[in-house]
Amino acid sequence: MIAFHRVSLEYPRTGTKALYNVSLEVKKGEFVYIVGHSGAGKSTLLSLILRRLLPTQGAVYFAGQNLKALKGDGVALHRRRIGMVFQDHRLLKDLTVEENLAFVLQVQGVPRREWEGRIYTALRRVGLAHKKRAFPEELSVGEAQRVAIARALLLDPPVILADEPTGNLDPENALSVLEILKAAHARGATVLLATHSRELLEAYPARVVVLKAGQVVRDERPGEGGSIRVREGPLGGGKED
Numbered sequence: 286m287i288a289f290h291r292v293s294l295e296y297p298r299t300g301t302k303a304l305y306n307v308s309l310e311v312k313k314g315e316f317v318y319i320v321g322h323s324g325a326g327k328s329t330l331l332s333l334i335l336r337r338l339l340p341t342q343g344a345v346y347f348a349g350q351n352l353k354a355l356k357g358d359g360v361a362l363h364r365r366r367i368g369m370v371f372q373d374h375r376l377l378k379d380l381t382v383e384e385n386l387a388f389v390l391q392v393q394g395v396p397r398r399e400w401e402g403r404i405y406t407a408l409r410r411v412g413l414a415h416k417k418r419a420f421p422e423e424l425s426v427g428e429a430q431r432v433a434i435a436r437a438l439l440l441d442p443p444v445i446l447a448d449e450p451t452g453n454l455d456p457e458n459a460l461s462v463l464e465i466l467k468a469a470h471a472r473g474a475t476v477l478l479a480t481h482s483r484e485l486l487e488a489y490p491a492r493v494v495v496l497k498a499g500q501v502v503r504d505e506r507p508g509e510g511g512s513i514r515v516r517e518g519p520l521g522g523g524k525e526d
């Protein structure tokens with residue numbers, strides 16, 4: 286589904302080498318944690334999949350297609366295949382929950398007759414159908430993040446990228462976000478989740494890719510090499526191992 290072939294990424298303005306020679310393959314339907322210290326390159330890796338960035342060297346493939354070859358509409362169509370969730374909810378504050386979701390459907394050209402059903406399904410999946418008329422500031426932090434996930438899942442994208450989606454949440458809300466992502470995974474989505482949270486990895490063991498200073502230093506699936514437990518260091522405890 287997603288493949289990195291010897292990808293390096295240098296940010297041109299600062300010369301920061303954020304990724305170096307990363308090769309990685311994620312199969313359709315996999316659930317993958319991306320972990321590593323702050324600055325290890327997790328967000329950069331997700332931005333390359335979104336094609337917000339192009340590699341300085343190497344290539345990123347999505348469903349067999351080199352993302353570098355996408356032009357014009359191709360980029361927008363590519364991004365439709367991806368549901369993106371960030372640490373902050375990024376909801377539009379002057380729109381209600383249902384208007385926030387309708388806005389996405391409008392932008393994506395979904396026929397108006399489908400809006401109500403799609404919005405209801407998406408909100409029900411995150412347990413917030415009863416909040417459709419609330420404004421973002423009338424929601425708790427956890428609820429707002431669940432609405433943001435509902436928005437990301439509106440078009441049933443085959444791939445979900447979540448960049449530290451539980452970073453602002455208490456453990457209970459973090460686990461409910463994980464449950465929603467697990468359910469999307471169970472419906473067949475490929476999920477990449479960048480996180481510092483050891484609790485998530487323990488609550489739902491899955492493949493773990495560890496980045497350190499822009500390189501993949503570990504890549505383990507549950508049951509492989511005995512354990513997927515990641516040591517104290519790479520989860521962002523602040524000290525290098």
Ligand SMILES: Nc1ncnc2c1ncn2[C@@H]1O[C@H](COP(=O)(O)OP(=O)(O)OP(=O)(O)O)[C@@H](O)[C@H]1O
Nearest residue numbers: 296299301303321322323324325326327328329330
């Ligand atoms: N737009 C940018 N321009 C220049 N350098 C950048 C940019 N974005 C990130 N970097 C640098 O690239 C490196 C990787 O950053 P990245 O955001 O990918 O790390 P991360 O693992 O997601 O960190 P965090 O856990 O703090 O979000 C860091 O050294 C960072 O300072």
